[in-house]
Amino acid sequence: MSGSHNHALPSTGNERSLWIALALTTAFMITEVVAGVITNSLALISDAAHMLTDSAALAIALAAVRVAKRPADAARTYGYHRFEILAAAFNALMLFGVAIYILVEAYGRFKTPSDVQTGTMMVVAIAGLIVNLISMKLLRAGKDSSLNVKGAYLEVWSDMLGSLGVIGGAVLMRFTGWTWVDPLIAVAIALWVLPRTWILLKESLNILLEGVPSGIEVAKVTQALQRVPGVTGIHDLHIWALTSGKVSLTAHVVHDPVLAHDALLEPLKAVLAKEFSIFHTTLQLEIEACRHTIDGDNYVGPVSPPEQHAH
Incomplete structure (x- = not known):
């Protein structure tokens, strides 16, 4: 017997704010790369790479919102939510390459310092800070209602710190002439991104491998289900996430035969929803544990298992 399905979709109310923030961030990222080349500032180029993480986070959030609107079909019964995770993994691999490039380039700058146009560098960094503050204001309203928007908000917030670092470095170089400060800031930003x-990559791979989502412990879920009156055993328990914030669970629940299925199903669903925020569930209720599943480590419960079967 299966529980009712509640598909938690990404919020669509923040789409306009995401589009504006993405346009601002991406436009300024390109500006910062051009300015970094013109001023010979590796710190600006490094900060532009950091802004790339912001653009990636905003694009992923938008993709999740828009793709989630596409209905499931016969070929993709879960819909297109996994697209967000594939894009996140791709962005992570790309950003690793960018960070490594910055570290290698910074090593060369330490050995052979280059002159930096600190005035232009400072102006561009201040403009970047303004863009960050605008994007943060746009995203603040939706960060508590959407995990995607919250992730994008945190990306922009951390990039604001990078802009402050570039501004501080420009001021320091202008008054001291210490050109080595520029690659030092670049290294600091790269090490902040890595x-x-x-x-991001680890969480993406965990979802792609259908691992247990972060923050959920299988043992605690099992114990919570076993506390429901009438439950005598749990087996074939599987917990995974289709995408960020969309956790699914399947399990076989052995129960006292005097209890009707309908009387037990709602309390089980309520425990999963209230204690673990798991709403997409499929529960098979049984009065005797399945023979082909209880001989493994996934059987939990005091019910005496029937005759064991070799694998």
Whole structure:
């Protein structure tokens, strides 16, 4: 017997804000690359790479919102939500390449310092800071209602710190002439991007491999289900995410035969929704554990298993 399905879709109310923030960020990212080449500032180019992470996060959020509007069909019964994860993994790999390039280039700049046009560098960085602040204001309203928007908001927030670093570096070089500050800031920004990029890649791969989503423990879910009156065993429990914020669960629940299926189904669904925010569930209710599943490690419960079968 299956529970009712509640598909949690990405919020569509923030689409306009996402589009504006993406346009601003992408346009300025291109401007910053051009300015970095003209002023010979590796720090500006590095900050532009950081802004690329913002654009990627905003684009992924938009893709999730728009693709989620496409209905499921006979070929893709889950719809197109997994697109967000494929795009995230691609962006992470690309950003690793960008960060490594910046580190290699910075090493060369340390060995052979180059003159930097600090005035232009400062003006561009200040403009970037303004773009960050505008994007943050656009996204702030929706960050608590959408995981995608929240991720994009955090990306822009962290890039604001990068812009502040470039401004500080430009001021320092203007008054001290220490050109080595420019590659130092570039390295700092690259090292700031790498850990977050690794986290993005790791989470994307976990979802693609249908691993248990971060923040959910299978043992605790099992224990919570077993606490429901009438439940005597749990097996074939699987938890995975189709995309970020869309967790699915399937399980076989062994119960006391005096209880009707309908009387047990709603309490089980309520526990999963209230304690773990899992709404997309498929529960098979049984009065005796399946013979072909209980001989593995996935059987949990006091029910005496029937005769074991060899794998």
